[in-house]
Amino acid sequence: MSYLPRSLFRLIQEINVSLFLPHIQRPFVWEKEQMQRLFDSLMRNYPIQTFLFWRTQDGIRARRFMDKVEWDANLSGLYAEAKSEKGIEKTFVLDGQQRLQTLYALFAGSIVDAKTQQVLEAYADVTAEGRPGPDGMAFPLRFAAESPGLQWYRLRALTSSDQQRSAHDIAENLNERLEVMSDGLSKEALKTREKSVRKNVSQIVSLLREDKHFWIEELDGVANNYPYSLVLDIFVRVNSGGTKLDAADLMFAAMKQKWDAIEEQVESVADSLNEQQLAFDKSLPLKCLVVTHGKGAELTPEKFAGPAGDELLNAISTRWDDAESAFEQLRDFIRNDLGLFSDRVVQSYGSFVPLLDFLFHNPKPNEVSRKLMAAYYYKAQLFGWFSSSTDTVINAMHGVVGKPCGGVFPIGDIKAYFARSGYEVLLNDDHLRNVRHRFMLLNIVYLDQFGTSPFNVKYRGNEPHIDHIYPQASLRSHFLLGTDEVNHLGNYRFVGATDNMRKNKEKPAEYFSRLRDAGVPIGKHLLLEPEADDPTLLKWDVETYRHFRDRRLARVKEIAERVVNAEQPIGQGAGR
Structure with a gap:
């Protein structure tokens, strides 16, 4: 040097x-x-x-x-x-x-x-x-x-x-x-x-x-041994202070020697998946491609080096049309079946890889399979299936979904794997009490009630806020209720940011009566017919609040179970 x-x-x-x-x-x-x-x-x-x-x-x-x-x-x-x-x-x-x-x-x-x-x-x-x-x-x-x-x-x-x-x-x-x-x-x-x-x-x-202002440090790969793999490692380290390069960048560098358009193709896929205001980066589609071809979820440039790398890249190139079709189906599934229009309702992007893997090997699933795919997605998010050792989990899932499955999404085999690993596999009351799940569970409810996500907005500033049906400040000051009783899924709903600012401090009976008179479908927010028909039933006392909140929570659970536990016979209780 x-x-x-x-x-x-x-x-x-x-x-x-x-x-x-x-x-x-x-x-x-x-x-x-x-x-x-x-x-x-x-x-x-x-x-x-x-x-x-x-x-x-x-x-x-x-x-x-x-x-x-x-x-x-x-x-x-x-x-x-x-x-x-x-x-x-x-x-x-x-x-x-x-x-x-x-x-x-x-x-x-x-x-x-x-x-x-x-x-x-x-x-x-x-x-x-x-x-x-x-x-x-x-x-x-x-x-x-x-x-x-x-x-x-x-x-x-x-x-x-x-x-x-x-x-x-x-x-x-x-x-x-x-x-x-x-x-x-x-x-x-x-x-x-x-x-x-x-x-x-x-x-x-x-x-x-003059030879004094600019200094050059040169790795002489002609006179000394500086192979490409070593230089790639040096490159990513010296560039860590600027535009951070990750394993995906290095893999693209290796791939583009043989297929110049690959990075542009993958970035186009990521852009398509992000149409719903999500946060896919190009490493996830790349991971999907490597996984679908049976080469594991770990992203390393060595996978595209030598004859084995040529073989893998040739396989990806040959079946690019199939991969692109699978990505398009995933995009439609995210938009139409899951109704995901915000990063706030995604806790693990790694969970999308098995979905793409399944669609690659089992294109155009029927309605029943799509419901089971949705159940898998929500289980993965709510139960933390991809919260650790993500690549290991993805590799295990490839063994389940990375092959023709007879047209049926194998939710039973997937549940069996996670149950053996000690994870929850069915929605239960504990998940309803977890404050981290409130956006996701409410998104399920509103998708069920309105047919689309409340996050599907043109103006990003009007994305929905969590609103307390019975105002939280008043519940604390008037009735001295604690956090667990106030911040309760049964008392939560979504409301647009603009509408939330207009709500002021009205009592629920007055507020929802006003909305009903204005033609707002309040039943899709309240979920309970008596109160939807007659908002004056939302009386301002602790007993009425608790009765309403608990009944509404049961209704939320019913809707969420129908989606998250879609593989279960109707009426069967939750469990592990």
Whole structure:
């Protein structure tokens, strides 16, 4: 490993000739302000950390730096296929992409304005005196289509028209140009400006030409043994302070050498699953793909290395249409059968993997199977089936659902596995008392009553709140009831955030009478016919409250059991 200084001019000469980005690198994400702050730091002689390079002859896809920085650029057009081949020597930037791409754009390239699509170049204010402004930057930098003014120096000139000129000549030329802006300046102010120009130009030229501002740590994979697997591990560690890379990122890096579109395909799947405002990331669809092909739930880049990796990727590619269909069916199941429109009603995303595994091997399940799939989902969430050793559990489930099951979701075998592992398998009264389950249980109730989830809203700010039918503050202050009696599932309902703010402190009889008169279907909230028909029965006394609350809890339990214990004959009691 070498550790040496290198001039920015030399780095710019090497970019896209011998110096590239490995395909594992994420896209350029720095905003213009971050680019400006890097320049400001360099003008102040602040250290900006070393760059980490890797010299290799391995067959790794090489991506070029952007001559014109475009955010959300199509990276597929930036690959240098000839340089990617095995046996061709190249150097990859493992750490420092954002900084080096910024410097390349400032001194030898440009950026494309996201709104106007104008090509903009970097201009530095050479008259800056080094005093921080309101934005904290002492050396202003602008991106513009043309010169913003006489005091603004085009940085790209240093690698083109001014490449052979000394810092002294450049500064003197700028000072002569600035003489037209001297009216009204005192001799002292004029000398100060001239001094600032000389000092700033000297620093800018030094940044480009001298071997002292940028230090390179290089892993020499040509002369020494730095295999791809080791470099991947180093890469993820050195990037942990920036955009965090996980096992899925490393697997995509290994896969994209053979199937460039795989990451885009999987991200598209994740986006589709997230249409309901859920929080799937791309690692879960990737885990699903590996599991369905019998390779286990653990995500490691080694699964796509060597002949076995080629075989797995070929299998995924060959059956991609089947996988995509299974993901579409999962998306429809989440939306239409489970009615999940919020991350608040999902406690374990790992529980979705066996569902996809089943759909991959048993496409288009009938209504009975979909009800059993829903029962499995809610059991997994309520009973914590995937709360620990998730990959181990997923692998066990693959043995149950990862094969043709005769068109029937095998809920019995699944329950048997979890019962042997000491988990609950049927909904009981204890689950109704667990405050962590209130959103999920109420979602089941409202889906049953209204046919859709109350979280299915266009305006995210109006997602439902938990509301106490009998106001909790009054129950505590008037009747001195404790938390267990007040925060009770029988007293909970959902109400839109906007409606909740309008409720004020009305007593339940008055409030629900007003809603009924306004045409609101209060029976779907109260769940009890007598009170729905006559809200004045919701009298304001402890006995009436407890009687209502307990009867309503029984109704909630009845609805929830019908969904969560769907495999049980109607009327059969709950148990393990």
